[in-house]
Amino acid sequence: MPAGNARVLVILPDGQELRASLYERRRLPNGWQYRVAITIWTAGNSGRQEPVEHTVWLDASHVRPIEGGDYSTVPTRPTTPASHRAAARQAWTIQNLPHRPGHPGARLIHVIGCQPGVPIGLDQALDALQQPRTVPCLQCKAASSLPWAG
Numbered sequence: 001m002p003a004g005n006a007r008v009l010v011i012l013p014d015g016q017e018l019r020a021s022l023y024e025r026r027r028l029p030n031g032w033q034y035r036v037a038i039t040i041w042t043a044g045n046s047g048r049q050e051p052v053e054h055t056v057w058l059d060a061s062h063v064r065p066i067e068g069g070d071y072s073t074v075p076t077r078p079t080t081p082a083s084h085r086a087a088a089r090q091a092w093t094i095q096n097l098p099h100r101p102g103h104p105g106a107r108l109i110h111v112i113g114c115q116p117g118v119p120i121g122l123d124q125a126l127d128a129l130q131q132p133r134t135v136p137c138l139q140c141k142a143a144s145s146l147p148w149a150g
Contacts, residue, residue: 005021005022005023005037006021006022006069006070006071006073006074007019007020007021007022007066007069008020008021008022008034008036008063008064008065008066008069009063009064009065009066010036010038010058010062010063010064011061011062011063011064017064018038019066020036020037020038020063021036021037021053022034022035022036022063022071022074023035023036023037023055023074023075024074024075024076024077025074025075025076025077026057026076026077027076031059031060032059032060033057033058033059033060034057034058034060034063035055035056035057035058035127036055036056036058036063037053037054037055037130038053038054039051039052039053039054040052040054042132043104044104045102045103045104052132053130053132054131055127055130055131056127057123057127091111091112091119091121091122091125091145092109092110092111092112092119092120092121092122092124092125092142092145092146093109093110093112093114093115093116093117093118093119093120094107094108094109094110094117094118094120094125094128094134095107095108095110095115095117095137104133105133106133106134106135107128107131107133107134107135108134108135108136108137108142109125109128109129109134109135109136109137109142109146110137110140110142111137111140111141111142111145113140114137114139114140114142115137115140122146122147125142125146126146126147129146
């Protein structure tokens with residue numbers, strides 16, 4: 001896990017607890033959510049196992065602070081105004097590119113209309129871009145429609 005990030009416990013559906021990095025938080029009308037990262041194993045380019053970081057937004061009921069942890073520097077994402085939430089709700093799609101010999105699978109984020117797919121919102125698009133081998137489409141210039149830091 002990246003050094004310097006606040007650490008939390010993530011409660012899995014079966015009750016197991018895993019240590020995770022805490023990247024940011026946001027307050028929604030129905031409570032807090034936390035963007036956490038867990039390092040897991042995946043098949044690498046050569047078929048060997050390699051660690052990969054999986055990030056996801058979780059409701060507060062699935063995240064616990066670690067005693068003695070310092071959470072004062074965790075960024076808080078501002079709540080998106082209602083008018084912007086509606087526009088951002090379905091503005092992108094994800095295209096899964098299959099694995100080919102010598103090339104791992106990848107994912108492309110598209111502006112709606114570039115490629116068919118299930119519509120996703122802003123937070124889902126930003127979260128997807130944090131995953132390995134996921135990039136914005138160059139053809140539809142998806143990156144210019146996303147407020148991300150790369």
